[in-house]
Amino acid sequence: MNFDIIAPAALCAAMLSACATPISDAEAERAAVGMLKASFKPQGQAGVDRLNQDEVQALCSRYPNGLPKDLAEKLEKTQLATIRYPASGKLMGDWREGERIAQSGVGKQFNDDPKGPSGGNCYACHRLSPRELSFGTIGPSLYQFGKQRGTGDAVQRYAYGKIYNSEAFSACSNMPRFGHNGILTEEQIAHLVALLLDPDSPVNK
């Protein structure tokens, strides 16, 4: 992806005469933000405030090829501190519920019912149960995730934490921060942990 950033410059070299980049990178960033805010309108549950970036979003947008190591470590540390485990201490729910959540892609879109529960849409990016042929590959396969790792406390806490805030473990991950950003409830995340870890879950068959 380095190529992308270089491309306009390479183009300039090739077209010496008429090709000065109109504005600097920082100016382009400001122009893009201004343009975005003028180009969208509130709809349903999605206000234009959704275009405001938090620290993670701003940093990850600025470094599309990956954060420098020091920034990445710092970001992971601050995000790790955001993870809230359930007061009940129960990290594993029902894998059947988890499967339903993993299949559902609704929630938080401007045309979605804001009162209805959101899905996790896990199958969009991950292989889970082998019964589902239609799975994506943006994320790694999670087939036999629990079979390989067991159901120990540490594994449960990792799985819960990763779903709650993926940025805590991998800066600028493509995976949404389901707990941190209020997409899924504590209970829903626990159901997904069960889908991943429960020996009876089809994921581990």
Place this chain on the structure above:
Amino acid sequence: MRIDRLPAMMLAALLPCFVAAQQDTQKEIERYRQLLQDGNPSELFEARGAEHWKAKRGPKNTSLEQCDLGLGAGVVKGAYVRLPRYFADSDKVEDLESRLVTCMVALQGLTPEEAKRRPYSGPGQPSMMADLVAWIASESRGMKIAPPQSHPKERLAYQTGEKIFFYRAGTHDFACATCHGEDNKRIRLQDLPNLTNAGDAQRAFGSWPAYRVSQGEVRSMQWRLYDCFRQQRFPEMQFTSDASVALTMFLAKRAEGGTFDAPAIKR
């Protein structure tokens, strides 16, 4: 008749050898796509679009036949692959849809709101805009994608479009690049073009507008961006907005040199 279910059960039993199964799935999806190529209902939309172009409309009771899509008044052939571009009369970079709005206002006397009234079609509700886009795009079939970059505003559009492509926001932290920044990825069973890679960008940009069989409608690039942003959990992208045109410029430029082969037929 029950015997016929056996192969399916055997397939299920074999699934743990999932590499083979996955390849079979991909192969069959590819076959599905091949079988659809025979007849593209986009033709029905294109035929309507060609009529709309010639139809007198608006307070000035004028057709769009004198609309300048960038290659001179009334030139449709090859116009799509040279858009977006800068237009002196509007002093803006415009894609096909925004240019059509400009022409409907200038030539036909419509208000911008009237011109943008139904940008996308729905069941039983055809869209004149979508039909026009389908037809005009079809008049560039087989040509090379070549958006101009000579005017400073065209280069600015590219530069800001690139920033928008990588802009992460919303409840899910998604940017365009989340799904379209790496090679050989897919969402569910749909291949995701890496739009930063020339080959993928050429194939992707070169296949829109497209007849979506899942919706039974021809969808334009504006619609493609609108619906991507919806699924990114962004607010609603306004039709022909500056951000949409800048992003289209970025994508068109990434696809430069590719052969335009649209309207295509897709899931």
Place this chain on the structure above:
Amino acid sequence: MDSKRREVLKTGGGVLALAAVAGILKPGEGLAQEWNKAAFDTKSVADTVKALGGSGSTPSGAIEITAPDIAENGAVVPIAVESKLPRTQAIAILIEKNPNTLSAEFEIPAGTDPFVSTRVKMAETSNVYALVTADGKYFHAVKEIKVTIGGCGG
């Protein structure tokens, strides 16, 4: 019944052509309007066969269904049926798990290939039957087509 109906249609077609030449008819008028409501209301393969006039049907290797094993979208599933049975008179497409089983029936007059290709909607993964009437008897082939969930999920 089949041959009688074809006779009617033949005559109808002839009349239509003549009338069109004479400029009497507006487009579409005079079109055969017989539609087998009972057959299209059926909810099972067995009932559809009965409603189409058969008492049952026999599996046949001489019927070929060309369709993908997996459909990327259920709204449009391409299906072609070719019969190598002598005196094929009709080809019907049945989708077992759709709300209504019968999707289409094509009458094949002599001189027309016993082949037809179209696109159907499938509500879910299902067996698809090609039911062929040949020499007054009923035969079928079957193929399972899986319908997948696609796209970004919303």
Place this chain on the structure above:
Amino acid sequence: MADPMRIRANMTGDKVEVKVLMAHEMETGLRKDAKGNLVPPHFIRNVTVTHGGKTVLSAQWGTSISKNPFMHFRFKGGKPGEKVTISWIDNKGDKRTDEATIAGGS
């Protein structure tokens, strides 16, 4: 009124290969609109193809034929320059007839 069909009729060997696209919603009666109301069924029920006054294919369709239907078949006895006429009528009585000239073969 319904939009025209797109018909291709080409000689392949001694047969005429016909491919047709029809503009039609093919509503099942099971779909809900934006307000949650069921949209009534609206679908093509009969299709008739004639050549030289003779019916070369007739079809009855239900609601599960895809939106903007496509159909492909072959018949013997046609020659380049002759006409193929296709008509459809739907459950509301809307109808459409179009014709195409048979093109020389491949």
